[in-house]
Amino acid sequence: xxxxxxxxxxxxxxxxxxxxxxxxxxxxxxxxxxxxxxxxxxxxxxxxxxxxxxxxxxxxxxxxxxxxxxxxxxxxxxxxxxxxxxxxxxxxxxxxxxxxxxxxxxxxx
Amino acid sequence: xxxxxxxxxxxxxxxxxxxxxxxxxxxxxxxxxxxxxxxxxxxxxxxxxxxxxxxxxxxxxxxxxxxxxxxxxxxxxxxxxxxxxxxxxxxxxxxxxxxxxxxxxxxxxxxx
Numbered sequence: 001x002x003x004x005x006x007x008x009x010x011x012x013x014x015x016x017x018x019x020x021x022x023x024x025x026x027x028x029x030x031x032x033x034x035x036x037x038x039x040x041x042x043x044x045x046x047x048x049x050x051x052x053x054x055x056x057x058x059x060x061x062x063x064x065x066x067x068x069x070x071x072x073x074x075x076x077x078x079x080x081x082x083x084x085x086x087x088x089x090x091x092x093x094x095x096x097x098x099x100x101x102x103x104x105x106x107x108x109x
Numbered sequence: 110x111x112x113x114x115x116x117x118x119x120x121x122x123x124x125x126x127x128x129x130x131x132x133x134x135x136x137x138x139x140x141x142x143x144x145x146x147x148x149x150x151x152x153x154x155x156x157x158x159x160x161x162x163x164x165x166x167x168x169x170x171x172x173x174x175x176x177x178x179x180x181x182x183x184x185x186x187x188x189x190x191x192x193x194x195x196x197x198x199x200x201x202x203x204x205x206x207x208x209x210x211x212x213x214x215x216x217x218x219x220x221x
Contacts, residue, residue, distance in 0.1 A: 031206070031207065032206065032207040034209050042215075043212040043213060043214055044152070044199070045212070046210070049207070092207065094206065095159055096157075097142070097154065097210065098154070098168075101149060101151035
């Protein structure tokens with residue numbers, strides 16, 4: 001069983017809509033949770049991190065964490081064509097940072 | 110500019126010819142790590158380092174070596190590369206647990 005699983009894509013959303021990305025993890029000892037964005041041919045870029053249960057908002061991005069359900073999500077509000085990328089969920093336990101395979105999002109104009 | 114610098118960006122080599130991919134960061138980060146990225150498999154951790162002279166294996170360490178003699182540098186060594194090591198490699202660094210990693214631009218390695 002993979003340690004970090006993301007909902008399979010690709011995900012296509014119209015411009016202005018909400019994109020919803022989901023991630024589950026298997027290690028209950030995980031302490032920190034991250035969302036990275038990776039444009040095609042580029043390196044991953046950190047866009048959100050969350051440590052506590054609940055919601056965390058940063059601009060058009062909202063991360064949600066539910067440790068009891070071992071579930072992390074990312075909402076992108078008012079999606080823009082520039083949001084078209086692959087989004088990687090990452091889960092940290094001590095020094096070990098594990099990534100999901102990623103969900104590719106396409107925002108169509 | 111704060112960054113992680115990897116070299117080379119692209120490398121084609123032959124099976125068995127030793128190679129080194131360099132990684133350097135200018136942010137005084139304690140943690141450094143190497144990942145490989147393959148289609149459908151995502152990013153997998155090869156080795157990580159918590160500080161100078163302190164390294165440990167990640168999920169896929171076979172066929173790789175690392176060293177951390179200075180805080181800023183963390184080279185990845187392939188003693189005898191094989192075609193299954195053809196991949197996109199990323200070096201990353203972090204201030205510490207919970208801080209997230211900054212990634213280098215990547216090295217695309219092809220072993221023929």
